[in-house]
Amino acid sequence: MRSKRVTIYDIAKELGVSASYVSKALNDHPVISKKVRDTVRKKATELNYKHNSHAANLRQGSSKTIGVVVPHINQSFFSEAIAGIEEVCFQNNHSLIICQSHESFKHECKAIDTLIHQNVDCILISISAETKSCEHLENIKKHDIGLIQFDRYIDQLEGYRVVNDNLETSYNVTKVLFQQGYKRIAYLGGPDHTTIFRNRKDGFLMALKESGFSIPYDFIVTDSLSKEKTIEIVAELLSSKEPPDAFLTVSDHQSLAILEIAASKGIKIPEQLGIFGFANEAFTNIIKPSLSSVDQKSKELGKRAAKIYFENILPGNESTLENQEEVIKCDIIIRESSMRI
Amino acid sequence: MRSKRVTIYDIAKELGVSASYVSKALNDHPVISKKVRDTVRKKATELNYKHNSHAANLRQGSSKTIGVVVPHINQSFFSEAIAGIEEVCFQNNHSLIICQSHESFKHECKAIDTLIHQNVDCILISISAETKSCEHLENIKKHDIGLIQFDRYIDQLEGYRVVNDNLETSYNVTKVLFQQGYKRIAYLGGPDHTTIFRNRKDGFLMALKESGFSIPYDFIVTDSLSKEKTIEIVAELLSSKEPPDAFLTVSDHQSLAILEIAASKGIKIPEQLGIFGFANEAFTNIIKPSLSSVDQKSKELGKRAAKIYFENILPGNESTLENQEEVIKCDIIIRESSMRI
DNA sequence: ATTATCTATTAAATCGATTTCCAAAAAGCG
DNA sequence: CGCTTTTTGGAAATCGATTTAATAGATAAT
Secondary structure (H helix, E strand, O other): OOOOOOOOHHHHHHHOHHOOOOHHHHHHOOOOOOOHHHHHHHHHHHOOOOOHHHHHHHHHHHHHHHHEEEOOOOHHHHHHHHHHHHHHHHOOOOEEEEOOOOOHHHHHHHHHHHHOOOOOOOOEEOOOOOOOOOHHHHHHHHOOOOOEOOOOOOOOOOOOOEEEEEHHHHHHHHHHOOOOOOOOOEEEEOOOOHHHHHHHHHHHHHHHHOOOOOOHHHHHEOOOOOOOHHHHHEEEEEEOOOOOOOOEEHHHHHHHHHHHHHHHHHOOOOOOOOOOOOOOOOHHOOOOOEEEEEEEOHHHHHHHHHHHHHHHHOOOOOOOOOOOOEEOOOOOEEEEEHOOO | OOOOOOOOHHHHHHHHHHHHHHHHHHOOOOOOOOOHHHHHHHHHOOOOOOOOOHHHHHHHHOOOOOEEEEEOOHHHHHHHHHHHHHHHHHHOEEEEEEEEEEOOOOHHHHHHHHHOOOOOEEEEOOOOOOOOOOOOHHHHHHHOOOOEEHHHOOOOOOEEEEEEEEHOOOOOOOOHHOOOOOOOOEOOOOOOOOOOHHHHHHHHHHHHHOOOOEEEEEEEEOOOOHHHHHHHHHHHOOOOOOOOOEEEEOOOHHHHHHHHHHHOHHHHHHHHEEEEOOOOOOOHHHHOOOOEEEOOOOOHHHHHHHHHHHHHOOOOOOOOOOOOOEOOEEEEEEEEEHOOO
């Protein structure tokens, strides 16, 4: 039933010229006059011709498609980043294939496999929380596919990456908390094997050291990304003899959980307890008290990552960036939850 | 520099067999014995062979890719729907190309053009707020590409669609508000030319008629999707002589704006003013008072839409669904903002 | 007028996997 | 053992656009 497809040969036959001529006309090849080009164009739409990119890509060896792998597309940080990537790809006439790892290493590997088979020209990835090794990423390179890491990355892997100034931001946020008079700050982080979480912890520790204050070991928690874990840990910390007077977290969802616990215990925020989140999720500005957070410029980050492909990797545009790491500065957004002066 | 690609011919040469044999082996063709298949497989990974889907798709005439067009990927309703679509596509070994219309008709047309050129097998679309006509969608069909509308759709366009029971839900929500003793309900809707918004309005009007209550004409507002417009209208309505005692909206963002205005005016919710939203955004459960809303089962909706392609359109699986419209029932979630009894 | 230069146009090769059709070899049968 | 049937394997065509190399024709230069 499916009507057979209209090809450039059909157009060529109708116009009494050769297929190669039609091809050139459709591609704005300089040797073709405008008159001919328009005639061909008109005939093409008339016949409802549809360019077959498989044929073209097979011939040209490129798919004009780039792949993205993120933990979850429905987290605002990632969906914003993807929006940025999409914008740049659209401008450059490339399409996007999006996959989710669901924070699982296995899923991540499968997604990468799919993308390799789909013949993408480049893969942009923000690794899952479980990912510790990078053979699967090395495999991408082996297949001559571009690779750009963004946000969450593995530092032992050479190559392009776009990241936030996590260490500095974490350091600065901690200092902001000290300035507000908080002295016993607890830190709720992510898995230590993920560089950005390690960096954020280091920034915190650096500011802490500089301040001269000391805090108990159990105020430094790694790998508390899930809500359940956070609730458990925070409840315990808050009911201890000398509880923390502030929390610095690596996600707004953690901070939200703290806010809820504090509300249920009648702890006043920010007077008795300061809270600082990360990611500047949409809800941070809506809730009462509003939540201080860090704007990671996710859309900009996505844009920059995509631009690296088009400006430095795309065959024909290769230009070795001396520095393969691009850093995007975060904005620290101070709201009610950390403002007690 | 780019090393030339490994093809089945290379594998064939190494093994001393023919390329067609290798192809069959890699595709689990029944005439190939397991032994041979495994040998070929092993050699393939050894040579770091990478299947070229362009060649395969050119030959087979399918791209195993489906395209999605939504207004914004970073709105939770859509990102959830996409997550559902992605899940089904992944299971069926297809990839996804995602485009945004940014609520603009022009962008939507361009996105569709891109997808047609990319040779997708099917397009899933939720139209932009500006979209009133459907020639651009007809064009998809002309190119023999499957078309499935989801959530926002044009009803004069024949074909598959997956939607919520918007009319019924709106009707039921309105009745819930009446049961709570609200009598002067104002309705803030979306553009009338978009079917789902028209349906929601009709559901509201139906319940209103049934109730026997009457409300002024200016309580029925169409096309108030933007936050600015909502604020303007709500401020005016609330300061009128006989203000509404409840608002029914078509998005949680509208409801949020109302909540903020009410807070600034010292209007008590839900005692003096009831509010009911739509979409069950993540923040509805976080804010105080929590916001009653409608769970549209967005992920399920996305899954169903994608399944229609694989179960009814995919060549080989064609099966004419007698009913081309699939309806997903919403859940009405009653929270503090509408519960005064 | 003759050669050189340029333009307009095309035939044919190419990209890599799939698939049809055919040949050869092996197995089965009387 | 001779014949048929089945299995195993391969040659070659195919998908559709691009691109190289070549040709015919036109124009310019000497």
